[in-house]
Amino acid sequence: MHFTKFYFTKLKTFLFSKDVLSFLLFLLLAFVFWFINILDKERTTKLTIPLRYSGMPQQFDITESNVEVINIEVKDKGINLFAYSDDKLKSLSIDLTRKFYERGKIVLSNDEIRTRLLKYLLPTTSVLEIKPDSLVLIYERLASKELPVILNAKIETAQQYILSDDITIKPSKITAYGPQRILNKLEGIKTEYIEILDLNKDRQLVAKLIKIKGVRLSDDDVNLNIFAEMFTEKEMLFPVKVINCPPELYVRTFPAQVKVKFNIGLTHYKLVKLSDVKLIINYNDIIKSNAGKQKIQLESKAGYLSNVRIENDEIEYIIERK
Numbered sequence: 001m002h003f004t005k006f007y008f009t010k011l012k013t014f015l016f017s018k019d020v021l022s023f024l025l026f027l028l029l030a031f032v033f034w035f036i037n038i039l040d041k042e043r044t045t046k047l048t049i050p051l052r053y054s055g056m057p058q059q060f061d062i063t064e065s066n067v068e069v070i071n072i073e074v075k076d077k078g079i080n081l082f083a084y085s086d087d088k089l090k091s092l093s094i095d096l097t098r099k100f101y102e103r104g105k106i107v108l109s110n111d112e113i114r115t116r117l118l119k120y121l122l123p124t125t126s127v128l129e130i131k132p133d134s135l136v137l138i139y140e141r142l143a144s145k146e147l148p149v150i151l152n153a154k155i156e157t158a159q160q161y162i163l164s165d166d167i168t169i170k171p172s173k174i175t176a177y178g179p180q181r182i183l184n185k186l187e188g189i190k191t192e193y194i195e196i197l198d199l200n201k202d203r204q205l206v207a208k209l210i211k212i213k214g215v216r217l218s219d220d221d222v223n224l225n226i227f228a229e230m231f232t233e234k235e236m237l238f239p240v241k242v243i244n245c246p247p248e249l250y251v252r253t254f255p256a257q258v259k260v261k262f263n264i265g266l267t268h269y270k271l272v273k274l275s276d277v278k279l280i281i282n283y284n285d286i287i288k289s290n291a292g293k294q295k296i297q298l299e300s301k302a303g304y305l306s307n308v309r310i311e312n313d314e315i316e317y318i319i320e321r322k
Helices: 002-015 018-040 078-084 110-120 283-289
Strands: 042-054 060-064 069-077 092-095 103-108 126-131 135-141 143-150 153-157 161-163 168-170 173-178 194-199 203-208 221-226 228-243 249-254 257-265 277-282 293-295 297-301 305-310 314-321
Touching (some): 069 078, 153 161, 161 257, 194 221, 283 293
Parallel strands (some): 042 092
Antiparallel strands (some): 060 135, 069 126, 143 173, 168 221, 228 257
16 A cells, blocks of 8 residues: 555656656647647538528429438638538528429529539638539429318316316418328328326417428418316206207207206306207107107307206107197
8 A cells, every 4th residue: 555655656746747747738739739730721521511492382392303412522721611510510592483383393503503502601612522413303283282280189177177268279270282192181280299287277389280291281380279267167057959850840848948067167157158058859869769758969068168967868848740
């Protein structure tokens, strides 16, 4: 142990001696001058530049030869080439604005690409080589179809809270552009999955739409408005409507109105209308059962009502001729 400590002390003394520190300082200075000299000399390097096409209407798309990057060899001083590190390279914008036909070809020559590169690169940078040396883009008009947005979500309210209105989606419909064979199979555009638990207040959020290969959407996302508030229970009498009854007959129900209980947000408590709950019995079911009583069906309800319960879901009736 004493032997090791002795040599450690000797090594420490040597490393921090005046001669060694002077040597290290001169070594560092030599490296700095060498590095500066390297940066000041011209060098060549190869760059991969991503392309971003603009100016093409939504109803058109590149269907063939869709080149996404170009590879170039450039020459400049070493210090200037640092500007082209991977994390600093931006996309080169290619403006395709022109008159488009049902189907066509856009050719960008080597000179056109070089002209765009001159605006993209530093003035001191020389372009030695471009691959590919030209761009040939085949485009065609796409079919279009308006589709509803389908919310893909799990939303649960906190205890004693309720969704106080329908969730609004803006825009509620999206225009999809793509080959007709693909559009024919689409019934809607889904949002990415959203999960909200213990909701106890209104929420506004942006939901991204799930991309479909080969299809371009008019919007990338939609705005959601979700409404939540504390609820209470309420009961009201609602009329029962008979559907599919022949015009020469009239079905009279007993009673004409039935009691319905439901949960409702506090702000809507006094705003409930008779049209907010639609109760029906079907004449075709009456004929089939011929039982003197018929089960009441809840056809629809307003979005701000929940847990709707019919107190007595069977009703008596008589059939009369008009």
